[in-house]
Amino acid sequence: MKKLLAFVVALLLFMPMSWAGEGMWIPALIDMFYSDMKTYGLKLKPSQIYSTNKSSLKDAIVQFDGGCTAELVSKQGLLLTNHHCGFDAIQQHSSLENDYLKHGFWAKNRSEELACPWMHVTFVKEMREVTFDVLKGTTESMTEEEKAAKVSANIKALEAAAAAEKGYKAKIKPFHKGNVYYMLTTQDYNDIRLVGAPPSAIGKYGGDTDNWVWPRHTGDFSVFRIYADEDNAPADYSEANRPYKPAHFLPISMKDKKEGDFTMVYGFPGRTDQHYSAAKLGFYMQQERPARIKMRETSLGIIKPAMNSSDEIRIKYASKQASIANAWKKWIGQLGGLRDLKALDKKAHWEKKYNSRAQIKEEWTEEFGTVLEDLAKLQEENQKYEFARALFIEYFFVGPEFLRFSYGFNNLANRYEELEAAGKLEAEIARLKEANTAFFKNYDLGIDQKIYEQLTPLYVNYMDNSLLPDDFAEAWAATGKAIFADSKLLHEKKVAAILENFDAKAAAELAKDPALQLAASLYSNYLQKVAPSYGAFQAQEEELMETYVKGALTMFPKQRHWSDANSTLRIAYGKLEGSAPHDGMAYLPYTTIEGVMQKYQKDHPDFDLPERFMELYEAKDFGPYTQNGELWVCFTASNHTTGGNSGSPVIDAKGRLMGINFDRSWESTMSDFMFDESRCRNIAVDIRYVLWVIDRYGQASWLIDEMKLVK
Structure with missing residues (x-):
């Protein structure tokens, strides 16, 4: 424990150097990187950015529905996030009669706001380092299984105690690959309502064509509101609830922007993998990513023409379609960026340097001397299981929809007596009735059949046949014909009829349904042939990665170290700036409405515009939202972001909202693995364009009146 104490103290006291914009920093450690932020132009005090004793910027930032970020912009609980983050809510409220995707939605008052009872937002109340408590009782003589069990028990006890003491949720997560642990105390609010959204022609302007690229002209935002009970506490949806009163909300900056301005992104980045070994990164670049790209490309080739x-x-x-296409195009950009940067060569150079450093001291040689060799060997021996897992995810969870829908009936069909004995039968039937309605609301049998027929041979060809269900490689076509001809689970009315007056006889019949049989066969095969080997591989890899990262932290103490993103609250900082990622090309740091019009193509699914937008442009009705006569639409900055940062506020030097982060340039997507300060740029929609769309296009000036505009 003394050695651990010395190691963690050294790590937490580390003062980072000024390095472009790389890193996603833990807010609770703001004192450690605050001086560097000041060199970029920050004017705030540390306690104004993160504090547990008084209100701070962190109290205006929420994790939005578990995946994106959103920010509070009024004392009445008004939230801004991305259009693509709110897309599911907009889609679920849309119909042919009320096509909010096409026409947009703007509540004219609070009574018109649309309830989204399936959504929630999460506030972070505190982040606290708990490494010693988590590792208490572990010893060097323990096996990895014994240590993992002790750590797990400690975490469970600590989380329970913290939740009971403070009345919030508590979650402990590893940082630096398990070398440090933090406890996050959080609070969820569950009454979230849709307030406004531009039409997709604005909110998704550019569509798949422009996704992940610059220059960008996308008004990627939507508006929600948090509601609470009369005590401002979390509550399920009720008409009696009131708008949430936040401890802090972000003022809106109407100030002119210029290149070099300080920018800070405050949000919940999902995942980065900066520590991948050369062997691991090579597997992703040469095998895993190309296969997944091809599978998604196949599905999109069917879905887009149908849409x-x-x-x-x-x-x-x-x-x-948006979900499938987003990762598909991102991965293409990642591969291109990693190749351009010669990422594998850089990894090999770093690993040579790491191994050389490990020879300097005997204790370093003993602990870190063979870890990279061990990682490479482990990868080579087990990557067929990692590949099989990735392909199964793409096929079962992203491919033909009937597979995962049908598998949802597995318990009812094959565990009928257990459910009945446990008194859970009626609840399971009720759940499946709801699932049936929800599924077929957004399902087309013809599209799904084409996806099955074109995606399955790809899946079979990519997979190691020994890891497929017996005879699946030979019989998938005949099996598919039987499913689409005979399965009752592919028809809403037939499913509804099955669930009415359900009994043991119906369960036996349901178990014979060909769609359920195939889904169950694929899933059970994965659990038997892939999951155990992949799980063992992952456990060994995690152990080695913990040692490897500890070696980097120990042997290179002056190097800038930041913990990989893990969906926890982080700060990234940089400057508003353009880039020159290719020879002969220089990107300006902002775009204007003129570029929107230059891209306009009538009836093009990605570049058409609503008539009202055209009228406002022709009239030059831009209100008070221009800068030197121009209406900015988007801008780029050198903040290190990733998935989960969608919807994050881009905050200026004085803590004011200047834009909403929504993307990275295509040249930046490789920053999940390797950051390059010359080319990595996050993309944000300018807050003044957001206000213009709300005010002039949406005619919802009552929302602007709620906000605090700083001119």
């Missing part, structure tokens, strides 16, 4: 042919299908598949 363009029918408004009904467009509404049904809008959210699903």
Whole structure:
């Protein structure tokens, strides 16, 4: 424990050097990187950014529905996030009669705000380092299994005690690959309502064509509101609830922007993997990513033409298509960026340096001397299981939808007596009735059949046949014909009829359904042939990675170290600036409404515009939202971001909202693995464009009146 104490203290006292914009920093450690932020132009005090004793910027930042970020912008609980983060809510409230995806939605008062009872937002109340408590009772003589069990027991006890003491949720997460642990105390609010959203022609302007690229002209925002009970506490949806009163909300900066301005992104980045070994990164670049790209490309080639042919299908598949396409295009950009940067060569150079440093001291040689060699060997021996897992996820959870829908009936069909004996049968039937309605609201059988017929042979060809269900490689086509001809689970009315007056006989019949049989076969095969080997591989890899990262922290104490993103609250900082990622090319740091019009193509699914937008442009009705006569739309900055930062506020030097982060440039997507300060840029929609759309286009000036505009 003394050695651990010395190591962690050295790590937490580390003062980072000024390095472009790399890193996603833990707010609770703001004193450690505050001086560097000041060199970029920050004017705030540390306690104004993060504090547990008084209100601070952190109290205006929430994790939005578990995946994105949002920010409070009024004392009445008004939230801003991305259009693509709110897309699911917009889609679920849309219909042919009320096509909010196409026409947008603007509540004219609070009574018109639309309830989203399935959504929640999460506030972080405190982040506290608990490494010693988590590792208490572990010894060097323990096996890894014994140590893991002790750590798990400690974490469970600490989380329970903290939740009971403070009345909030408590979650402990590892940082620096398990070398440090933090406890996050959080509070969820569950009454979230949709207040406003631009039409997709604004909120998704550029569509898949422009996704992940610059220059960008996308008004990627939506507006929600948090509601609470009469005591401002969390409560389920009720008409009696009132708008939430935040401890802090962000003022809106109407100030002119210029290149070099300080920028800070405060949010919940999802995942980065900066510590991948050369062997691991090579596997991703040469095998895993190309296969997943091809599988998604195949599905998109079926979905997109169908969406363009029918408004009904467009509404049904809008959210699903966006989700599939987002990762697909990101991965293409990642591979291109990593190749351009010669990432594998850089990894090899770093690993040579690491191994050389490990020879300096005997204790370093003993602890870190072979860890990279061990990682490479482990990867080579087990990557067929990692590949099989990735392919199964793509096929089962992203591919033909009937597979995961049908598998949802597995318990009812094959554990009928257990459910009945446990008194859970009626609840399971009720759940499946709701699932049936929700599924078929956004399902087209013809599209799903084409996806099955084109994606399955790809899946079979990529997979190691020994890891597939017996005979699946030979029989998938015949199995598919039987499913689409005979399965009752592919038809809403037939499913509803099955669930009415359900009994043991119906369960036996349901178990014979060909769609359920295939889904159950694929899933059980994965659990038997892939999951155990992958799980063992992952456990060994985590152990080695903990040692490897500890070696980097120990042997290179003057190097800038930041913990990989893990969906916890983080700060990134940089400057508003353009880039020159390719020879002969220089990107300006902002775009204007003129660029929107230059890209305009009537009836093009990515570049059409609403008539009202055109009228406002022709009239030059830009209100007070211009800068030197121009209406900025988007800007770029050198903040290190990743998935989960969508919707994060871009905050200026004085703590005011200047934009909403929504993307990275295509040249930046490799920053999940390797950051390059010359080319990595996050993309934000300018807050003045957001206000213009709300005010002039949406005619919802009552929302502007709620905000605090700083001119």
